[in-house]
Amino acid sequence: MKKYVLILGLLLAFIPLIEAQKNHMGVIKGRVYNAINNEPIMFVNVAVQGTNIGATTDLDGNYTIAGLKPGMYNVQVTYIGFDDKTLYEIQVNNTRPTVADFALEEASANLEEVVVRASSFYKSEESPVSLRTIGVAEVQRNPGGRRDISRVVRSLPGVTSTASFRNDLLIRGGAPNENRFYLDGVEVPNINHYSTQGASGGPVGLINVDFIREVDFYSSAFPANRGNALSSVFDFKQKDGRNDRFGVTGTWGASDLGVTLEGPLGSKTTFLASARRSYLQFIAGLVGLPYLPVYNDFQGKIKTRFNQKNELTIIGLGAIDNFSLNFKRGLNRLGNLENPTREDLDAIDSEQFIIDSYPDNSQWNYTGGMVYKHYTKNGYTTVVFSRNMLNNEAIKYENNVENDDNLIFKYKSQEIENKLRAEHTLRSNGFKVNYGINYQLTDYNNATFTQVSTPEGLVAVNYATKFSMLFYGLFGQISKKMIDDRLVLSLGLRTDANSYSDDMNNPLKQVSPRFSLAYAISPRLSFNLNSGIYYQLPPYTILGYKDENGSLINKENGVSYMRNTHAVAGLEYTTTTNAKITLEGFYKFYDNYPFLLRDSINMANLGGDFGVIGNEPTVSGKQGITRGLEFLFQQRLHKGFYGLVSYTIGWSEFEDKNGDFVPSSWDSRHTINLTGGKRFKRNWEIGMNWRFQSGLPYTPFDVERSSLIENWSVRGVGLLDWDRLNTERYAAIHTLDMRVDKKWFFKHWSLNWYLDLENIYGNALIQNVLLLDRDELGNPQINPNNEAAYLMKLLPTNNGATLPTVGMVVAF
Numbered sequence: 001m002k003k004y005v006l007i008l009g010l011l012l013a014f015i016p017l018i019e020a021q022k023n024h025m026g027v028i029k030g031r032v033y034n035a036i037n038n039e040p041i042m043f044v045n046v047a048v049q050g051t052n053i054g055a056t057t058d059l060d061g062n063y064t065i066a067g068l069k070p071g072m073y074n075v076q077v078t079y080i081g082f083d084d085k086t087l088y089e090i091q092v093n094n095t096r097p098t099v100a101d102f103a104l105e106e107a108s109a110n111l112e113e114v115v116v117r118a119s120s121f122y123k124s125e126e127s128p129v130s131l132r133t134i135g136v137a138e139v140q141r142n143p144g145g146r147r148d149i150s151r152v153v154r155s156l157p158g159v160t161s162t163a164s165f166r167n168d169l170l171i172r173g174g175a176p177n178e179n180r181f182y183l184d185g186v187e188v189p190n191i192n193h194y195s196t197q198g199a200s201g202g203p204v205g206l207i208n209v210d211f212i213r214e215v216d217f218y219s220s221a222f223p224a225n226r227g228n229a230l231s232s233v234f235d236f237k238q239k240d241g242r243n244d245r246f247g248v249t250g251t252w253g254a255s256d257l258g259v260t261l262e263g264p265l266g267s268k269t270t271f272l273a274s275a276r277r278s279y280l281q282f283i284a285g286l287v288g289l290p291y292l293p294v295y296n297d298f299q300g301k302i303k304t305r306f307n308q309k310n311e312l313t314i315i316g317l318g319a320i321d322n323f324s325l326n327f328k329r330g331l332n333r334l335g336n337l338e339n340p341t342r343e344d345l346d347a348i349d350s351e352q353f354i355i356d357s358y359p360d361n362s363q364w365n366y367t368g369g370m371v372y373k374h375y376t377k378n379g380y381t382t383v384v385f386s387r388n389m390l391n392n393e394a395i396k397y398e399n400n401v402e403n404d405d406n407l408i409f410k411y412k413s414q415e416i417e418n419k420l421r422a423e424h425t426l427r428s429n430g431f432k433v434n435y436g437i438n439y440q441l442t443d444y445n446n447a448t449f450t451q452v453s454t455p456e457g458l459v460a461v462n463y464a465t466k467f468s469m470l471f472y473g474l475f476g477q478i479s480k481k482m483i484d485d486r487l488v489l490s491l492g493l494r495t496d497a498n499s500y501s502d503d504m505n506n507p508l509k510q511v512s513p514r515f516s517l518a519y520a521i522s523p524r525l526s527f528n529l530n531s532g533i534y535y536q537l538p539p540y541t542i543l544g545y546k547d548e549n550g551s552l553i554n555k556e557n558g559v560s561y562m563r564n565t566h567a568v569a570g571l572e573y574t575t576t577t578n579a580k581i582t583l584e585g586f587y588k589f590y591d592n593y594p595f596l597l598r599d600s601i602n603m604a605n606l607g608g609d610f611g612v613i614g615n616e617p618t619v620s621g622k623q624g625i626t627r628g629l630e631f632l633f634q635q636r637l638h639k640g641f642y643g644l645v646s647y648t649i650g651w652s653e654f655e656d657k658n659g660d661f662v663p664s665s666w667d668s669r670h671t672i673n674l675t676g677g678k679r680f681k682r683n684w685e686i687g688m689n690w691r692f693q694s695g696l697p698y699t700p701f702d703v704e705r706s707s708l709i710e711n712w713s714v715r716g717v718g719l720l721d722w723d724r725l726n727t728e729r730y731a732a733i734h735t736l737d738m739r740v741d742k743k744w745f746f747k748h749w750s751l752n753w754y755l756d757l758e759n760i761y762g763n764a765l766i767q768n769v770l771l772l773d774r775d776e777l778g779n780p781q782i783n784p785n786n787e788a789a790y791l792m793k794l795l796p797t798n799n800g801a802t803l804p805t806v807g808m809v810v811a812f
Contacts, residue, residue, distance in 0.1 A: 025068060026068045027064060028065045029098070031060075032057045032102040033102070034103075036425070037375050037380065041057060041082070044078075044079045047076050050074070053067075068092050070092055070683065072091055072092070073090050074088050089138070089637050093743075093750045095811055125488050126477055126490045127530070128488065129220065130158075131216060136209065136213060141677065142687070142689065142739070143687045146756070147253055155646060156646060159171060160173075161693070167203060171219050173626030174564075174588070177200055178229065179233070180228060182234065183369075184301070186384060187419060188367045190206070193297070197415075197611075208274045210249055210260045211301065213239040215237070217232065218235075219232050220568045221530035224492030227494055229536060231564075252807050252809075256278045257276065259274065261274070269305075273299070274299045275298050277295075278295045290330055290351040291324070292323075293323050294323075311372075312370065312372050313372075316369075321361075325355050345774070345776070350795060353716070359409055360395055364391050376426075379425050379427065381424045381425075382425070384419070385420050387418050392413050394411045398714075407449070408714050412447045413445065413448075421436060424436060430481065433478050434477045437473065438471070439473075444544050445464075446464070448461060455705075457710075458711070463546040463550065474507070487519050487520075491514075491516075492513070495507040495508070512535055527570075528569070528571075530569075531567045533565050534564045534566065536564070537562075538562060538594050538603075541614035543559065547617065553617055554617065562620075566586070579635045583629070586627065590623055590654070593624055593655075595655075596616055597619065599722045600657040601657070602654045605654070622654065622655045623655050624653060641678055642676065644675040649670055673691050674691075683743040685743075688736065689737045690735070691735055692732065693732065696729065699720045699724060699726055700721055703718070703770065706770055708788060718769070718770030734763060740755045741754045749812045751808065756804070756806075757802060757803075758803040766797070771793055
């Protein structure tokens with residue numbers, strides 16, 4: 001803590017000098033165009049909200065608003081025959097022009113004058129409910145968010161977390177493997193470092209927030225062109241690189257250092273490129289953690305506008321993650337303690353537990369894609385080609401002695417996907433139509449050696465698998481506005497199939513309809529609903545598992561697509577002060593969910609930890625139900641204030657081995673979030689976030705089986721008593737985060753300094769870990785009543801430390 005105080009003091013010492021610098025004025029410029037055909041819209045009114053400053057677009061749809069002091073602004077566009085639109089919290093500085101383009105949707109009503117509606121919160125025709133748009137400013141300033149979208153969305157209704165340092169997204173009672181992510185229309189399998197194969201979580205976000213313009217987050221009502229998701233879809237929309245000159249942005253954050261470059265590559269092409277590297281390994285070594293994580297990531301975007309009708313975007317995203325053990329900790333430091341206390345010995349035992357049980361792990365992944373868009377008179381065609389790959393390796397030796405006789409776990413797996421999607425969107429006679437196809441070739445390989453504990457004893461698992469799969473899908477959606485745009489109806493349909501088995505190769509078994517309705521009861525109040533059936537493929541780890549006979553046993557077991565039926569309805573009320581209130585009820589019925597035979601548990605309870613899930617014998621057929629009610633009050637920036645209040649009450653239950661519905665591992669009954677902030681003069685800002693979450697269920701340890709020497713020697717961790725699945729529940733937890741930002745703007749560069757305090761009052765989630773009971777010399781003690789077993793102890797872990805972060809963002 002003293003280190004952070006010293007750094008903070010040094011930074012504050014420079015404030016008087018920095019404040020003496022002269023502020024310069026900024027510019028907002030951009031283009032207003034028809035969203036359906038990219039045609040410019042001339043003579044459009046573009047106004048800075050809350051001021052009398054504005055501009056009118058020229059013959060090419062371009063506008064420029066100059067003479068703005070650096071800061072945040074809301075900009076609104078209105079024009080006869082089009083829906084009005086507002087872009088919120090646009091950051092203006094003097095180091096570069098701020099580009100704000102407006103793609104306007106045609107209003108179907110025959111309007112003869114501009115009608116300013118109650119709000120410009122984004123609501124798509126296909127998804128009038130369960131859609132939240134998150135601006136980049138919300139991600140950057142979120143207290144405790146670490147500039148990480150996976151942490152920021154926790155403030156939204158329906159989103160639950162594992163109340164730990166991981167970024168697992170639990171949406172409306174669903175598991176972490178039920179989410180899908182798109183980056184400029186290119187599917188990205190995972191957005192976290194150290195990802196859990198077969199799920200989607202990890203401890204650190206992969207996407208660089210400096211690339212992001214906004215994020216559309218769907219917790220239901222998925223558009224028909226987004227498939228293979230059961231709980232959520234994230235659509236990340238990246239900004240374009242600057243076209244006036246080259247620019248550089250440097251970041252120093254909670255766990256990494258990064259640099260972003262951008263600029264023109266000719267008159268029609270721009271680029272963005274970034275690289276980040278963690279310094280967690282140095283912090284871990286300094287504070288004495290028993291593990292040393294190192295991660296790197298890279299991101300890039302090139303966009304070329306050949307002309308008004310044709311454009312090409314190329315994106316890339318990749319990561320290299322390594323996880324090694326710190327053998328200076330654990331029992332190796334016992335000799336340095338003269339008179340160790342009980343607390344010292346417990347800490348050493350906890351460190352040694354990690355050293356003994358965690359494997360050395362290396363993981364790398366990449367996604368590359370091209371998006372070509374061609375505009376016609378009343379629509380546009382989009383063609384997306386992409387390739388992504390995950391390489392995941394882990395190895396563990398007994399007592400960490402590296403020789404073949406001590407090998408207890410070795411794993412290497414690769415997932416390679418090549419994808420093509422072509423779709424066309426058009427407007428005709430008041431209808432909006434989207435239709436298309438998708439095709440995918442997947443290569444999967446896995447080599448696994450391990451031993452697993454069963455009630456009958458240890459079972460060796462040693463197999464290698466390699467196979468390819470073909471996927472194909474068809475989709476279409478039609479939407480129509482009626483009754484002077486007060487009623488909006490949308491009907492969508494898609495189907496998917498693949499070559500893994502005859503059952504899944506029948507597209508009629510995966511027909512996925514969806515229907516949405518939005519009705520404006522008054523200019524400020526609307527009723528919205530959606531219902532749909534969604535399908536998702538089980539993880540490749542399940543599909544590729546082989547038994548002792550070398551057979552794809554899960555293929556023989558009839559594993560097939562998971563199915564989820566959604567029903568959502570709610571009310572939305574908007575105000576004239578950039579605020580809205582929503583109340584939504586949801587119901588989700590799961591069917592054909594994977595059931596893992598080795599431990600006789602539903603896969604819906606797994607995915608919130610490191611490692612691999614699904615790499616075992618499995619059948620389909622289990623069911624689940626999640627349901628709940630969500631409340632949201634969201635205040636966009638208005639007179640310097642912004643805020644968000646959300647509350648969710650929900651239930652998540654899945655079938656156990658007896659066919660009874662029991663709480664899942666994600667059954668958090670109550671979740672409350674209070675987020676707010678204020679912008680002050682001289683570019684100061686302060687924000688706070690308070691979060692309450694009911695305790696999640698958990699399964700207690702089977703101490704008797706865990707203590708057996710043969711089991712502990714192989715696993716090094718406690719075995720769970722699956723006969724008591726989720727019969728215990730953690731205590732509720734609440735945390736408070738605070739963030740202070742200060743920005744300076746100079747003639748050719750800008751500086752954003754921030755102090756972020758997570759978990760200010762140090763509230764903790766108390767979890768028990770099962771450890772060996774060692775003597776004062778560090779030797780495991782044998783159970784005097786059973787020579788084949790160790791003595792064990794349950795040790796509560798406390799992760800309630802306050803985490804301060806001092807960070808900077810420097811832009812040139």
